[in-house]
Amino acid sequence: MTTESSGPAVAAHASAHKLFSLRRTWAIAANTFRDLVRQKVFYFMLVFGLFLIGTSLLTASISFQGQLQTVMDVCLGAMSVFTMLLAVLATAMLLPKDMEDRTLYTILAKPVSRFEYLVGKLAGVTMILLVATLLMTAAFLVVLYFWQGREIENLQLTEMPERAAAAIAKVKSGTFTSTLFGGIGVIFFRSIVCAGLTLMISCFSTSWLFTVIISLMVIFAGYLVPMARSVWQGPLGTAEVPTHTAILLRLITVFVPDMQLFNVVDDIAVGINVDADVFVRIAGLGAGYLLVYLFVGWLFFAWREL
Amino acid sequence: MGTPAITIENLTKEFTNPSIFNRGKVTAVDSLSLTVEAGHVYGLLGPNGSGKSTTMKIVLGLVVPTSGRTCIFGRDSRDVESREAVGFLPENPYFYKFLTGSETLDFYGKLCGLGGKMLRDRSRELLALVGLESAADRRVGGYSKGMLQRIGLAQALVQDPRLLVLDEPTAGVDPAGSHDIRDLILRLKQRGITVLLCSHLLSQVQEICDRIGIMNHGKLVREGPLDDLISIENQTELTLENVSPALLAELRERAEAGGARVLGAHKPQQNLERYFLDVTAGKK
Amino acid sequence: MKGRVLGILVLLAWGVAKFSFESRLEQRMENTRLGGFKPTVSLRQQAGQAGFIAALGGLRAAVADLLWIRAHTAWHDVQYGRMKLLFDTCTAMQPRRILFWDLSAWHMAWNGAAHIENHEPDPVVRKAKMREFFMVGKDFLQRGIESNPDSWELYERLGTLYKDKLKDFERASKAYDEASNRPGHLEYTRRFAAYALAEVPGREREAYERLMTLFNESEHEWLLTLFRHIQNLEAKLAIPDEQRIWRTVVKFAGTPGKAGSAYAALTDLIKTGSREPAVIEAARALEQKMDIPAERRVKLPAQDKRPTD
Ligand SMILES: Nc1ncnc2c1ncn2[C@@H]1O[C@H](COP(=O)(O)OP(=O)(O)O)[C@@H](O)[C@H]1O
Ligand SMILES: [Mg+2]
Numbered sequence: 001m002t003t004e005s006s007g008p009a010v011a012a013h014a015s016a017h018k019l020f021s022l023r024r025t026w027a028i029a030a031n032t033f034r035d036l037v038r039q040k041v042f043y044f045m046l047v048f049g050l051f052l053i054g055t056s057l058l059t060a061s062i063s064f065q066g067q068l069q070t071v072m073d074v075c076l077g078a079m080s081v082f083t084m085l086l087a088v089l090a091t092a093m094l095l096p097k098d099m100e101d102r103t104l105y106t107i108l109a110k111p112v113s114r115f116e117y118l119v120g121k122l123a124g125v126t127m128i129l130l131v132a133t134l135l136m137t138a139a140f141l142v143v144l145y146f147w148q149g150r151e152i153e154n155l156q157l158t159e160m161p162e163r164a165a166a167a168i169a170k171v172k173s174g175t176f177t178s179t180l181f182g183g184i185g186v187i188f189f190r191s192i193v194c195a196g197l198t199l200m201i202s203c204f205s206t207s208w209l210f211t212v213i214i215s216l217m218v219i220f221a222g223y224l225v226p227m228a229r230s231v232w233q234g235p236l237g238t239a240e241v242p243t244h245t246a247i248l249l250r251l252i253t254v255f256v257p258d259m260q261l262f263n264v265v266d267d268i269a270v271g272i273n274v275d276a277d278v279f280v281r282i283a284g285l286g287a288g289y290l291l292v293y294l295f296v297g298w299l300f301f302a303w304r305e306l
Numbered sequence: 307m308g309t310p311a312i313t314i315e316n317l318t319k320e321f322t323n324p325s326i327f328n329r330g331k332v333t334a335v336d337s338l339s340l341t342v343e344a345g346h347v348y349g350l351l352g353p354n355g356s357g358k359s360t361t362m363k364i365v366l367g368l369v370v371p372t373s374g375r376t377c378i379f380g381r382d383s384r385d386v387e388s389r390e391a392v393g394f395l396p397e398n399p400y401f402y403k404f405l406t407g408s409e410t411l412d413f414y415g416k417l418c419g420l421g422g423k424m425l426r427d428r429s430r431e432l433l434a435l436v437g438l439e440s441a442a443d444r445r446v447g448g449y450s451k452g453m454l455q456r457i458g459l460a461q462a463l464v465q466d467p468r469l470l471v472l473d474e475p476t477a478g479v480d481p482a483g484s485h486d487i488r489d490l491i492l493r494l495k496q497r498g499i500t501v502l503l504c505s506h507l508l509s510q511v512q513e514i515c516d517r518i519g520i521m522n523h524g525k526l527v528r529e530g531p532l533d534d535l536i537s538i539e540n541q542t543e544l545t546l547e548n549v550s551p552a553l554l555a556e557l558r559e560r561a562e563a564g565g566a567r568v569l570g571a572h573k574p575q576q577n578l579e580r581y582f583l584d585v586t587a588g589k590k
Numbered sequence: 591m592k593g594r595v596l597g598i599l600v601l602l603a604w605g606v607a608k609f610s611f612e613s614r615l616e617q618r619m620e621n622t623r624l625g626g627f628k629p630t631v632s633l634r635q636q637a638g639q640a641g642f643i644a645a646l647g648g649l650r651a652a653v654a655d656l657l658w659i660r661a662h663t664a665w666h667d668v669q670y671g672r673m674k675l676l677f678d679t680c681t682a683m684q685p686r687r688i689l690f691w692d693l694s695a696w697h698m699a700w701n702g703a704a705h706i707e708n709h710e711p712d713p714v715v716r717k718a719k720m721r722e723f724f725m726v727g728k729d730f731l732q733r734g735i736e737s738n739p740d741s742w743e744l745y746e747r748l749g750t751l752y753k754d755k756l757k758d759f760e761r762a763s764k765a766y767d768e769a770s771n772r773p774g775h776l777e778y779t780r781r782f783a784a785y786a787l788a789e790v791p792g793r794e795r796e797a798y799e800r801l802m803t804l805f806n807e808s809e810h811e812w813l814l815t816l817f818r819h820i821q822n823l824e825a826k827l828a829i830p831d832e833q834r835i836w837r838t839v840v841k842f843a844g845t846p847g848k849a850g851s852a853y854a855a856l857t858d859l860i861k862t863g864s865r866e867p868a869v870i871e872a873a874r875a876l877e878q879k880m881d882i883p884a885e886r887r888v889k890l891p892a893q894d895k896r897p898t899d
Contacts, residue, residue: 069655069687069689070655070658072651073651073652073654073655074651074652074655076651076652077649077650077651077652077653078649078652080649081649162776162778163776166774166776170774204594204597225612226616229609229612229613229616253605253609254602254605254606254609255601255602255605257608258608258612258616260616261612261615261616261619263650264619265651266650266651266684274619278615278618278619281615281618282615285608285611285612285615288604288608289608292600292601292604295600296597296600296601297597299593299594299596299597299600300593300594300597301593302593303592303593303594304593
């Protein structure tokens with residue numbers, strides 16, 4: 001600290017303050033991304049890679065029909081679980097860490113609004129999730145390509161020619177479909193919704209663990225929403241539903257996102273073609289959730305003592 | 307004097323005790339009013355838990371007051387733009403440990419809307435200013451306490467603010483480092499930057515502050531220009547070198563003849579901090 | 591506090607707003623038969639707690655596959671009861687997976703029934719038990735068709751089950767008909783529908799007309815089974831001699847360049863009961879023309895027994 005004092009002052013930048021600045025938000029997003037990368041979150045992907053290899057070996061060891069579909073089912077299932085876990089775990093850390101290290105003080109003492117801070121954090125996690133999804137998709141496609149070859153070989157050996165030709169054509173046209181990629185898109189979208197949810201929860205939660213547990217519980221309850229809704233809309237089959245359960249199910253319907261709607265992948269491996277408008281609606285719904293979660297998170301966070 | 311750098315009007319902050327077993331309220335700041343004029347170095351003193359940090363956080367908009375209001379250069383602390391002209395160094399600052407020193411400054415600069423070459427230059431200049439050039443490319447995770455404090459100062463200065471708020475800037479820093487920080491504050495003051503700082507190292511506060519306020523239990527108990535507060539109006543200190551006992555006796559007699567009373571004569575002691583700095587000066 | 595209250599109010603408002611959107615989207619997806627999966631209490635009982643939870647968490651398809659593998663282990667251990675339970679679960683979890691329905695039915699109606707046939711000593715019990723297995727298989731196929739009304743494979747399997755196991759040719763014919771009306775079906779389903787109809791008492795005239803349509807369509811349809819069914823019906827319905835198919839085949843034998851297929855057709859006619867001298871004559875003429883060695887020539891009708899396929 002023996003150097004001379006600084007030279008000319010930095011040019012005045014105190015022009016009109018923007019209510020929401022992309023530049024500031026981007027700075028936070030990029031920093032969040034870099035921080036997570038340097039924390040080696042992508043080691044997580046290594047586990048996914050090993051999982052893929054393991055699945056392949058396991059599938060190879062069981063020899064009867066439907067190997068390709070099994071590989072597809074297991075990989076897509078793993079992808080959706082991995083991205084969801086990554087979203088929850090990575091997001092849950094962000095706020096508590098900044099608060100604990102008091103980096104939040106220095107950030108918010110700059111002309112940064114809390115909303116910009118939250119959006120930036122979410123955008124950073126979104127970038128991580130995007131990269132993770134792309135990496136997993138690449139690995140998945142390689143594995144799928146290999147198994148498609150195997151399946152075609154098998155069909156040539158085992159089916160009668162008349163059936164084989166049709167079956168092979170079906171395998172060829174039915175593996176790398178636009179629906180498959182749409183489904184992976186939905187997996188990605190769902191992971192962002194999970195991240196938004198987790199961020200909102202961490203805006204009022206006081207511990208990392210609490211955030212993770214509550215988020216996972218809400219996401220899990222999200223899969224019960226169709227059932228909960230059917231209680232609302234009418235009798236649930238023949239099952240008797242006691243009043244307090246009915247009230248609980250109604251609360252779930254209102255406060256919990258319907259995760260089943262984001263569960264397109266379970267049907268994709270079966271070769272159902274999903275119309276584009278369904279994807280658009282799912283994306284719209286996801287965007288709605290994100291906006292609401294950000295806004296509510298901000299409401300929680302704006303009044304919070306740091 | 308123009309607009310004051312900081313105005314605090316009738317500020318009260320109550321915290322709800324976070325413990326479920328004892329849901330009482332803690333009054334951290336109690337009807338506090340004070341003004342920091344632009345260009346001053348203001349020292350806020352007080353024992354631990356007296357509400358200094360809470361006051362600073364409210365000024366910076368990090369904590370919402372229960373009642374009262376605070377302004378920075380006339381802008382309400384609740385507005386985000388009030389933070390454009392202020393740099394803050396929190397108590398025991400800590401930064402993203404995976405970033406290097408210069409990346410850290412880069413990040414904070416971008417938050418202030420800086421970018422490009424201007425930010426690069428600024429960041430290099432600040433690293434030099436706080437003496438971290440050699441550590442610029444090391445990750446902050448490996449920084450010592452003193453280095454963290456310095457990168458914290460640099461971060462606070464990144465947008466060249468008109469006001470600096472420093473919470474215990476020298477806590478946990480070795481005397482040489484703390485001396486450097488003190489020098490830096492004096493230099494900033496010469497450039498017209500207003501500083502609000504709190505510290506319990508009174509000797510340092512004494513050396514740099516124009517004005518001080520003393521808090522206790524959330525209340526401001528004394529406030530005013532430093533010299534006024536601590537000088538004793540009817541006493542004068544005389545320090546002599548190479549004085550013989552005979553001369554000393556004579557002086558004593560002359561004084562008493564003139565109606566003054568000699569309270570004591572003793573060898574002045576060196577300030578321990580000075581002494582320590584002199585002895586260790588060779589190291590740097 | 592203020593923030594929390596506001597936040598919860600916003601969530602509540604959104605929850606009410608999203609309700610109908612989600613409900614309609616679910617309907618929409620159900621329509622494309624996308625969200626065919628709805629967790630029901632009975633599924634939970636079947637799948638077991640752990641599987642159920644995983645099934646909900648986006649691993650439904652993967653868990654269904656795993657249970658499918660377990661079902662095959664059960665097959666190796668000859669545990670048909672357990673297999674049925676697992677098949678029920680797999681198909682409930684993944685109702686759009688045609689393979690699951692198809693193989694479940696096949697395991698029950700074919701393998702399960704065969705196991706009974708080989709191991710049950712009491713003939714009365716054997717018959718009853720086998721029929722039970724047939725019905726379980728049929729039930730799988732019918733439920734599968736409910737979830738996959740566009741699948742020709744399941745209808746084809748159902749037709750075969752009616753024909754081979756339950757000997758209900760009328761229903762078999764109907765199932766094959768359904769199969770041949772669905773996209774992607776293979777040609778033989780149409781043929782099989784007509785063949786099965788030929789075995790239904792009282793519908794001979796209708797069957798004859800359908801078989802004749804096939805016969806007149808192209809020589810590619812001139813298969814042994816078709817000839818057998820048509821010749822049987824010609825006799826039963828006393829079709830006038832000049833309308834019988836042997837005339838068409840003999841005429842075809844005169845077409846230049848078609849000697850090979852014409853000879854095959856004539857042979858099949860003889861094998862399925864034709865005793866017309868003109869047919870035999872035409873066959874012999876072609877044998878000479880094509881230089882067919884004696885041992886590979888068609889045997890005389892006198893040496894034949896009842897034709898079989
Ligand atoms: N977030 C908080 N929640 C509850 N009590 C707090 C919080 N922050 C500070 N306090 C309390 O407020 C009082 C003042 O604290 P502080 O401003 O940090 O004092 P100082 O900085 O002067 O040491 C202390 O009694 C402290 O326990
Ligand atoms: Mg303090």
